[in-house]
Amino acid sequence: MTIFHCVSCQQLLTREVAPGEPLRAPERPVGHEVVSPRMAPGTFKVNFDASLLIFHPDDVPGTALHPDSRRLVGCCGLAGQDGPNLVCSGCGVDVATKESDCWTDNLVALIASAVTESDSSRPSL
Helix, strand or coil, rough: EEEEECCCCCCEECCEEECCCCCCCCCCCCCCCCCCCCCCEEEEEEEECCCCCEHHHHHHHEEEECCHHCCCCCCCCCCCCCCCCEEEECCCEEEEEEEECCCCCCCCCEEEHHHEEEECCCCCC
16 A cells, blocks of 8 residues: 655655546536546546546545635636645645536546655554
């Protein structure tokens, strides 16, 4: 299993996760309903250019909403189109974008350069 930490302060950002595949292809929501999460709980996927790590929204408890309300735009949730909207709950640095609106996908995309990865099964010294 893998866990991800903030590169700036080493705050734990994610639950234990394992590589996985999306549960479904991207879909366009109907009406004002939020679609089901793209990833299963406990899984993540590296995007096509390795710049983002895609997670189930519940797998990033070490994050908090961005303090800039202009990044929190959305109708039924967060659109994620105005820059990163999640910060590290430890130091406040931008770490991810959450999409959860009625016209977007339903996922959290961690910025790969903002996190470090470690094996959670390895004993710490």
